[in-house]
Amino acid sequence: MEQYRHEHPKLRAWSWAKQGLDGSLAGALAAEVLGKTGWARSIGGANPYLGLFARAGLRREQVDADLKELRIHELPVVRGCTYVLGAEDFAWGLQLGRPAAEATVKILDKLGVERSELDALIAATLQVLQAQSALDPRQLKEQLGDAVRNLGEAGKRKGASTTLPTALGLLQSDGRIRRVPPSGRLDEQRYAYTAWGLDFSGLSDEQARRNMLGKFLAWTGGATLKQSQWFTSFTVAQTKAALLELGAVEQDGFWQLPQDRDAFEDFRAPDDEQIQLLAGTDGLTLLKRNAPELLADEDSDRSVLGEKPLGLSADLSDHPIFDRGQIIGMWQFDPGREELVAWTFRKPTAAVKKGIAEVEAYIREDLGDFRSFSLDSPKSRQKRIDALRAASSR
Known part of the structure; x- marks a missing residue:
């Protein structure tokens, strides 16, 4: 290249x-945005919400309504990773995730779990979920009883404490069940499972x-x-x-x-600023995992908290501020102060200040906080918030 x-x-x-x-999808529906620009990585964080807000101006209420009506959904697809995608991609997207689900079967086999035992658990799990509304893993385990086997310390070392997660993964991979957030929100730490009946892709x-x-x-x-x-x-x-x-x-x-x-x-790059604040896991950086290429040469050596330079980091520890595809700063949200803390590499223009204010208001009004992933918390990111605040004041 x-x-x-x-x-x-x-x-x-x-x-x-x-x-x-660039504003070309303003007002588009969530499924249309995801189909045209890429599935949104979802690891219990707020990335899908901000990505849809940035591209189409969609508020959380509309995104949650689309999720409830199954116009969009979070599914394990490529690499077995969860993404939010539109309904037209459900079946064949899941098909791509099956190898990852099947890979866990090999782990159980090495732990002495025969496929017949796993198949029996799958059948029992499906029967329970078909008879009841959504159940979380603890509730499922209680109802399935001895059908779920504890794999002890050997299993823990291989990331398989019991046989239930593998059964759930296989049922998800062929669309017989789906995982749902009890709160109806995508930036959720807790999940339950419900029966489904998705048709095969035919591909x-x-x-x-x-x-x-x-x-x-x-x-x-x-x-x-x-x-x-x-x-x-x-x-x-x-x-x-x-x-x-x-x-x-x-x-x-x-x-x-x-x-x-x-x-x-x-193609000609636009002359005027186009400012967007995105999540560190937004498709712009994550699809190609090429954040260093999105920095100007003079910004490649910048770093936060004494970490390695941004130009050497494939993944971002903070969230990026962009102008026409170039990273021009980093940000985090401080829920204690209900404040977005931004560090821009150069003095912020009026357009940058406006973009920061708009996203700050959106997070405050729609989300309440901005988690990167399910276990992210204000306490765990406080050091990063403080470092960005210090950098912005220099």
């Missing part, structure tokens, strides 16, 4: 536009992989083979086969869909 290095500002702005962060695994890679390249506007593999977990052979079927175009290791190659050549 050597030829593009000198065009980083253009490439950043191109990815920004492909992600719908072969090869077709599902082609779908995924086509979506990925459309969401990002282009990626390297390594970036594609990181997101999809496909093998090199599977990735190359899908790229061939898609007719993807490669130049210096950078792959694009044919229509995006032509559009990119004609």
Whole structure:
């Protein structure tokens, strides 16, 4: 991708536009945004909410309504990781997550759990959930009794304390049950399970992989083979086969869909500021896991709390502030003061101040706090909040 290095500002702005962060999706529905710009990573954090607010101006109430009506849902898809996606992607998205669910069966096999025992537990679990409303894992375990086996210290060491999580994972992977947050919110730490009956996609695994890679390249506007593999977990052979079927175009290791190659050549980065505050797990940085490439050269050596420079960190410890695809600062929310703490690398412009104020008001009014993941808490992030506040005052 050597030829593009000198065009980083253009490439950043191109990815920004492909992600719908340029205002082009204002007013769109949640499922449409997720289909056009990428599934939202959900690990019990608030990323899906802020991502939809940034792209389409959607408030939490509307997103929660879409979740309740199954227009969108959180499902284990690529790499077995949970993402929020639109209904049209449910079946084949789950299909991509089955290998990860099946991988846990091998762990149980090494712990002496035969497949017949696991199948019996799956059948019993489904029967319980079909007869009742949503149950959390503790309630399920109580009702299933001896059908759930405790795997002792050996199991704990392998991340499998009991046989129940594997059974639940397999049932989720083929759409027979689904996981739901009791509160109806995506930034939730607790989950329950309910029976489902999702139809199969009707696609072969090869077709599902082609779908995924086509979506990925459309969401990002282009990626390297390594970036594609990181997101999809496909093998090199599977990735190359899908790229061939898609007719993807490669130049210096950078792959694009044919229509995006032509559009990119004609693309011009906007002259005016376009400010967005996003989560550290937003698709703009996480789809290709390329946060260092989204920094200006002069900002690559910046760091927080004496950590390694931002330019060397594939994942962000704080949330980024962007202007047309370039990271221009970092932020956290302090719920104690109901205040967004922002550190911008340069003196903030009027547009930056406006963007900060809008997101601060949104978090305060709609979310109450901004967790990065399920176990995140105000106490656990206080040191980072203090460091950003100190950096912003210098």
